[in-house]
Amino acid sequence: MSTYNDPFMSLKEIALTQFEGAREIPASIDLLVKDGNKLDIQARSILIKLHAILTNFKVPKIAVGIGIKEFGVFNPILSFLHGDKKNNISYLGFDPVDHQLDSPVSREIMQNFSPENFLTTENEICRSLLQQDAFIVGVFSSKSVNEAREFIDAFAHDKSGALFLHNYSRLNSPSHHLYAAERNLRVIELPEGSGECYSIQMK
Numbered sequence: 001m002s003t004y005n006d007p008f009m010s011l012k013e014i015a016l017t018q019f020e021g022a023r024e025i026p027a028s029i030d031l032l033v034k035d036g037n038k039l040d041i042q043a044r045s046i047l048i049k050l051h052a053i054l055t056n057f058k059v060p061k062i063a064v065g066i067g068i069k070e071f072g073v074f075n076p077i078l079s080f081l082h083g084d085k086k087n088n089i090s091y092l093g094f095d096p097v098d099h100q101l102d103s104p105v106s107r108e109i110m111q112n113f114s115p116e117n118f119l120t121t122e123n124e125i126c127r128s129l130l131q132q133d134a135f136i137v138g139v140f141s142s143k144s145v146n147e148a149r150e151f152i153d154a155f156a157h158d159k160s161g162a163l164f165l166h167n168y169s170r171l172n173s174p175s176h177h178l179y180a181a182e183r184n185l186r187v188i189e190l191p192e193g194s195g196e197c198y199s200i201q202m203k
Contacts, residue, residue, distance in 0.1 A: 009192065009193075024081055025044060025047055025048050026044070031080075031103075032073060032077055032080065032101055032106055033101065034101050038070070042192045045190075045194065046139060046166065047074055050139070051078065051081060054082050059134075061088055061132070061135065063132035064089065064091050064137045065125045065126065065128070065136070065137070065138045066091075066092070066139045067122040067139060067144060068141050069099075071093075071139060072094035072098075072099055073100045075091040076096055090132065091113070091117050092125050093118065093119070094125075095118040122141070122144045123146070125147075127150075130151070130159070136151075136161035137164075139164045140164075141166050141167065142166060142167045148163065148176055149176065152180050152183060153183070158201055161199055162197070162198050165194060165195040166193075167193050168187070168195025169189035169193055169194065170193055180197060
């Protein structure tokens with residue numbers, strides 16, 4: 001058991017698997033991220049959930065969009081861990097070059113990506129993701145209000161997917177509670193600071 005402290009929360013007597021080097025995500029962060037210490041428990045928890053979705057959800061296609069520049073390296077990590085599913089998973093996001101270690105491993109992973117995978121704004125990532133004929137998974141900042149609501153609107157109609165919002169449950173972050181509730185959806189606020197919303201459409 002370990003303890004954890006950051007400016008927003010303190011934990012004790014807890015298994016901190018987000019930082020345990022024997023687990024896939026912490027090991028991948030050590031291998032591929034320039035400064036992995038900047039990824040706190042919230043960021044790592046979001047990445048672990050993305051990994052779980054790509055592992056556990058048995059759907060024909062999954063499209064992942066990472067709309068936070070500092071998290072652009074999430075896509076190479078997920079590609080590294082799920083290389084056997086490259087025909088079933090597509091990735092959109094920011095170019096990870098500023099946050100990714102340069103190594104033979106990272107250069108090999110990046111061969112799986114093309115310029116079409118990398119966009120320049122949160123809005124482009126969101127719009128491109130929503131156009132995919134797939135189970136969509138988006139990660140955006142709490143400040144990406146329009147993008148979050150476009151996701152909620154898509155979920156309210158016929159789109160299946162998952163939305164993760166970084167720093168959503170921090171004080172003074174924009175809320176989508178009423179906007180989602182009016183569409184029979186719920187954005188969950190989590191104690192580590194993030195928010196999430198899911199939609200499973202049974203067709």
